[in-house]
Amino acid sequence: MTDLLRFATAGSVDDGKSTLVGRLLFDTKSVLADQIEAVTRASVDKGLATPDLSLLVDGLRAEREQGITIDVAYRYFSTPKRGFVLADTPGHVQYTRNTVTGASTAELAVLLVDARHGVVEQTRRHAAVLALLRVPRLVLAINKIDLVDYDEAVLTAIGKDFAGLAASLGFESVVTIPVSALVGDNVVERSERTPWYDGPTLLGYLESVPVTGPEIDRPFRMPVQYVIRDHATDYRGYAGQVGAGTVAPGDEVVVLPAGIRTSVTSVDTADGPLPAAGAGRSITVRLADDIDIARGDLLAAAGAAPAVTNELDATLCWLADKPLRPGARLLLKHGTRTTPVIVGALGERLDTDAVAWVEGTEQLGINDIARVALRTADPLPVDPYAEIRATGSFLLIDPPSGNTLAAGLVGHPLQVS
Amino acid sequence: MTAPTLDALDALESEAIHIFREVAGEFDRPVILFSGGKDSTVLVHLAVKAFAPAPVPFPLLHVDTGHNFPEVIAFRDELVARLGLRLVVAHVQDWIDDGRLTERPDGTRNPLQTVPLLDTIAEHRFDAVFGGGRRDEERARAKERIISLRDAFGRWDPRSQRPELWNLYNGRHAPGEHVRVFPISNWTELDVWRYIRRERIALPSIYFSHRRAVFRRDGMWLAEGPWGGPRGTEALEERTVRYRTVGDGSCTGAVESTASTVDEIIAEVTASRLTERGATRADDRLSEAAMEDRKREGYF
Ligand SMILES: Nc1nc2c(ncn2[C@@H]2O[C@H](COP(=O)(O)OP(=O)(O)O)[C@@H](O)[C@H]2O)c(=O)[nH]1
16 A cells, blocks of 8 residues: 655755755655756756756746745655655745745655754744644755765764754754755665665655544544535435544544534445445435534544634634734634634743744734634634644634634644653 | 555545535536536546536536537437436627627637626526636646636636635625636546546547548647638548547647557556656647636636
8 A cells, every 4th residue: 555645844045945855756756857957958958968857846937037936835755655745835925924924734854954954043944943842853955965075973063953953942852964965875776975874765764654643542523525415215314534543433423612512423425325434535424313403513532522612722823924913803614614713912932043932012014923812703622732733723814814813723732842 | 344445536525526516516507518528527427426416506607619520429429318417508600700700710619618607607697606627737727726716807817716625615705706616626537547547437439449541730739620620731541549538629639549448558558658648639739738728718
C-alpha cells in the first residue's frame, strides 16, 4: 500500500529552499522532459553552466519578474513507497501567513538553515510558527554543507544550538540532516563526503516516518457538512469527514451544541458500510434516533465530548493588511458553522524574534500572533487546539469583503519554556 | 474496532468528497464543468460518491467548441442519461453566429470558450463552478487555491488569494462573483489513472489506442476535421494513436501509442517523458505564461 504524506518546507530567503525542492523533484524523477528543457533553456539564458533546479519550482509571473517566491505553492512527487504533497512556504515578509497556511495541513515540516549562518532570526520565527501550529514532526535540514567543507563540527554545533530552541518550543524530537541541495548530498542519495553522518537521507526519512497524525488517537469528532436524504429509499444520513478519532456502529455519540445523545447505527460510504472509520475519512453516519440535525452541528464521542461555549480564549495569527482592534464585529468559521463574533480584549503578543510572549498592544497588524478573548453569537463545541486540531481551529472572516483575516487556535497551543 | 489507515487514493478521494459536500452546503447554485475528459469524468464519479445514495444535487455544464470528437459527445450523453443528471450546453457556435465572438484566423476555438463560459455562469447565476484542474499540471497552477474567487469578469487575481487553512474553506462572495472549485487539486496524473483503474471508471474511447488518419503540425498529430486541416504540405497518414486530453479538435494532439487498456496507459504514463499538456495542447505552447494569462481572463 502506498500512502500519502503532507509536509511543508520553510526557510529564509537564499537558504536554498527552491533548490532543495527542485532537487527532490528532480532526483525522484518527478520532473519531465519538457520541464527540464524549459529550465535548461532559461538557465543558459541566465548564463549558468548547470541547470538551476530552483527554476523548476518558481510559479507565477510576478514572482518570475521579481525573482522571489511570494505565496505557498504545492508540489507533488512520489516514490514506490509513498506519495508526497509538499506545501512550499516562502520565507520573507509574508512568512507568517505562508508558514501558517503551509503548516496547517502538514504532518511534518522541513526547516532549512544555511550551514554557514546556522540558526538565525528567521529560523527562530519559523520554528515558533511551526510549534504554534503543532506540526507533529520537524526535520532540520542543514544546507550548503559543501560550502563548509563537509565539516562535522559545523553540523554538531548547529544541531546543538537548534535543539535548545526546539526543546523550549515543545518539539519532542527533531531529526537533523546535513545536505547540499545544489550538489545533492543526502537529499535522495547518501553522500560519501559525510562519512561521519549515519542518519537517513532526507527522502529516506520522509519515506519512513509514520503518516498518521496524533488525531487518530483522540476522541471522535465529526462536523456535519450535509444531510443526505434519498426519498426513494427513505435514507437519511449525516455526511462529514472524521476530524478526530474513530467511529463505528454501536458507538454512543452526542449531537452538539444541542447535547442530544444517540448511537451510530451505520457508517456508510458509496462503496458500502464500514466496520469503522478513522480521522480523514469522508463518511455518512446514520443514527438510531430521529433528531433534528443540520449542517453546522458536531457529532462527538458521548463519553468525551468537548465543552460548548460562547466565550473563547484563543490565539490568533493575523493575516490581513487591515488591523484588528478590540470591539471588531467579524464572522467566525468553526468546523461547518459560521457565526458572528465580537473581538474582546487583546492579550499577550508573540515576539517571534525573541520567541517569547510579551505585553500586548492596542491592535494587531499583519503577521502578528496574539492571544485574544472572543464572544460568539452561536455556542460552539470546541477543544483546545493543542489536543484536537479539527475542533480547535477556526477562521475569522471580514463580513463586507468575505476575506479571511485570521487563523484562530483555541486556547494557548504554544507555551515557551 | 480500529479503523484501517487510508492509502493515498483513499485520502485523496476523502478530501475531494469533503470539498464537494462543503460547496453543496454553502452555495446555492453549483455546477460541474464537464468536458468529457478523464479529469472531469473522475470529478463526476466523486460527486456521485459524495451524495450517494441521493442524486448529485447540481447539473453539469459543457462549453462545446463545436470541434468535437463524436466519441466524446456519445460518451457524455450516455453518462448523463445513466446517472440521471441535468446537462447545460453552451455552444460556442451560437456566440459566433450572433457576433458576440469572432472566429480566430487559425480556427482554434479553445481561447473562445471563456466568453460563453462566463455568459452561461451569469445567465444561470451559478455561484460555484467545479473544475478538474490539478496543481501538478503546470507551474501557474501550483499556487491555485482549492476554492478560488473570481470577480464578475471571471478574473483570477493571484496577488489577492485568500489563505487556505486546515480544511476550512472560505467561499464567501459578493453577488455577481463566483468561485471556481478544484476538488482534485492535490491529485497527480498518475493518481487520476490509478483511481480510474481502481474504480473501473468508463472513459471515452479516444483515450485508448486506435488507428486514425492524422497529420503533423507543430510537432503534434492532429486529426482531420472541419476545423481546418490538413493544409498546404500537411499530409494525412494512418497512425496508431491515443489522446491524453480531450479538448478542441483543432489543437488537441494525439500521441502515438499502443496502450489499449488502463493498465497499459498507467505503464506508459509512468515511463512518460512529457507532461500531458506539453505533449498535446497546442495553445499551451504559445508562451510559458499562456496558462496564467488565460486564468486571469476567466478560463480555467
Ligand atoms: N553551494 C551551494 N549553493 C546552494 C546550495 N543550495 C542552494 N544554493 C545556492 O543558494 C542560492 C539561493 O538558493 P535558492 O534555492 O534560490 O534559495 P531560496 O531563496 O531559499 O529558495 C542559489 O544561488 C543556489 O544556487 C547548496 O547546497 N550549496
